[in-house]
Amino acid sequence: MTAVLPPDLRVLNLGIPTFLPGLAAAGSPATRTDWSPPARGDARVGWAAARLTADAGVDAANAAAFGRIISSHPVLTGTALARTLVPALKDRRLLHAGPPLEWDRASGPVRGALVGAVLLEGWARDASAAEAALAAGDVPFEPCHHHGAVGPMAGVISPSMPLWIVEDPATGRRAFSNYNEGLGKVLRFGAHSADVLERLEWMRAVLFPVLQAALESLGGLELRPLMGRALQMGDELHNRNAAATGLLTRTLGPALARAGGDVVRVFEFLGANDHFFLNLSMAACKLACDAARGVQGSTVCTAMARNGTDFGVQLSGLDGVWFTAPAPVVEGLFFAGYGAKDAAPDLGDSAITETAGLGGMSLAAAPAIVRFVGGTSAAALETTRRMASVCVGEHPEFSIPGLDFRGVPVGIDARRVVDLNRAPVINTGIAHRLAGVGQIGAGITAAPLACFEQAVAAVAERRWGAGL
């Protein structure tokens, strides 16, 4: 089918590209625009997004939430055992990643990590006894996010685990995360064999007192300048933390050397784990996002978290409410012998880094990650430009060299996500779907649009009632 078209016809093609080949065949150039109906065609939610977009009150609320995120100044002030920091962990209880979850619906890696934590605490004599206790509700488990904490992947925190304390001196607000175990067969990917538990025990008995003494002698370490420098060095502070780990080692070096204890082994651990800084990045991002909670009317996202079953999103204006959808599959590269069929769905509180503008949102800072999944550095730049289009603004100090030092995109605005059908991009690790196996790959995924659609509808309903 070739039509005769006026010679000076210029076509702008919105959305579906079906018309493009015909136009090209007829000799008429068309410019394509990446448009699709808002809210994936759901008229009610699309209208909610449009009405919220036209509302200057929401703009003001979002500007306030954005301002609180970028004004956060995380300082690593110390480290302590979880039971001394999180009141709920004085009892026999565990924390896990993502929104709330029951045992029956829990993913393999979360089950595996919960079992491992029960064994670590000595609450059961073997794995099947631990499973039985968890299934019977004898060991309750709750989201890290409900207790000021974040944990990567399964994100399981138990009372005797040491946590990082990250604090904003201006507000006194605090956020916690556990220590990073390294890659491979580790608790956070659902493994709980003897070597996994031995490493966790070593972290509590040896690493913890050395870090505690070092941080005491250092008297607090400002994370914001360190993170800013790492972003100039190829880290996006979610799936790449090599530069930040190097900067942390150089900064802590003298204090570690002064600390006493098995410092040699501590330096070996830091030297061998490129992800050691990840959990500090997460705690710093949790601190920043928590500061933005509870701004009335704001559609800025304050948490994205997954538990391998559900993906949950929270908005500033509806503090504490989870909007959930099934956790997506991660597109990635797998370790030899594994493939997509072995993978657990998306998992972990680590998407708090994206919520604060890092990770996949700042893919342009870390082109090495795109290459890992077969992409180009141009695609990495484009991803961050696209993410900027759904955010309130740019961070004044966290900047990206490859984008001529534009700030990282901060303040994911659910209105724009829904209006453009443009889901936040997330970099992440991939766990085996079965308990006890561990990590099998890493890759890139996106938050489910459904979470943002529900959230936008709920904000609109809160604002204008059911009559929307």
Place this chain on the structure above:
Amino acid sequence: MTAVLPPDLRVLNLGIPTFLPGLAAAGSPATRTDWSPPARGDARVGWAAARLTADAGVDAANAAAFGRIISSHPVLTGTALARTLVPALKDRRLLHAGPPLEWDRASGPVRGALVGAVLLEGWARDASAAEAALAAGDVPFEPCHHHGAVGPMAGVISPSMPLWIVEDPATGRRAFSNYNEGLGKVLRFGAHSADVLERLEWMRAVLFPVLQAALESLGGLELRPLMGRALQMGDELHNRNAAATGLLTRTLGPALARAGGDVVRVFEFLGANDHFFLNLSMAACKLACDAARGVQGSTVCTAMARNGTDFGVQLSGLDGVWFTAPAPVVEGLFFAGYGAKDAAPDLGDSAITETAGLGGMSLAAAPAIVRFVGGTSAAALETTRRMASVCVGEHPEFSIPGLDFRGVPVGIDARRVVDLNRAPVINTGIAHRLAGVGQIGAGITAAPLACFEQAVAAVAERRWGAGL
């Protein structure tokens, strides 16, 4: 003046852009190409470059030289005092950066550093006695490059200074460099006050034995993978070494903690000096470029070095011959209170990093440097693409994320530099022109084309006699 031009005229403008405004006014688009007469219009040298370019024998020689550079595997095997490594330093003698130099022609920073080294060695009781001894020839000084060594800026090495030993296990070839003192008021920028000499004394008495013990227990550290990783992290390994210094600290950490001595102070020194890795980068590059020396007929550059008076270039095919021109002024940013009028001309052996394809040649790896002098990340990418046009090939392991992991450009081909009038770009520090002051800025410069023109004429003459 507006001419009437045929409507379908398409113009390619070579070189001088004078015609462009007229063509634009007449409505005829012109494409500009960055061309100028080879050898800046010197017909004899331009012809020499053209004839060498047409010579397959030179291509083969250059491919061989290139192959030797990229096959170099530098391993940091140890550290020792200069007098035990460099036979010439058993006597009362000093080494300095760049091509050979007499006291009368020496720049302020080189004089200052030579004076400081004489004082450090205890060969004179004060600065004026040291100057007199140097001027009288009582303390001879020779280029580092003549003794298998390289030194940044003034590049002064004295017998009691500790040197890094970098070695290629496959060939047994070695290269040396001194330790980096940090920024500001330091010997290599020409300062020689008491604090400068105390730091050097501390480096010999405290830092040296700790590093020596650490390297002994480590048994050798491969620099090639470490440098490759640092290039993924925003370092170009000349003016940015922050990532490499972090990777080095993490790798050496356990061995340093094991070493005994004042390890706390050593970690402090490493933590405070982002340039600590520079001298290792230089030694590794010296090792690679030395491997390419002496390939008959090759026009590949094996050394670029400056002493604040002269800029010197050596080619593989005319091993040991310096082709010199006045050292250029560096365009850069100055510390508060200083400006271009205070600056010494270009200085240091550190351009060995550019000779091996790093530094300014790989500006695309470190957009933060272009920003420092007011440029854009696009300009950084373009600089490396331009530099690739005067090089034999790309490094198989050293790659640049922002250029989709193209290898760094390696094997500066003097034929192409002359044919295109395209001088190698160099990142560098700026020293005060007077002895004793120190660093006053940093910036970007280019090698003088005159060095390459002389070198090309000399290779052609060697090949075809004076009848060229």
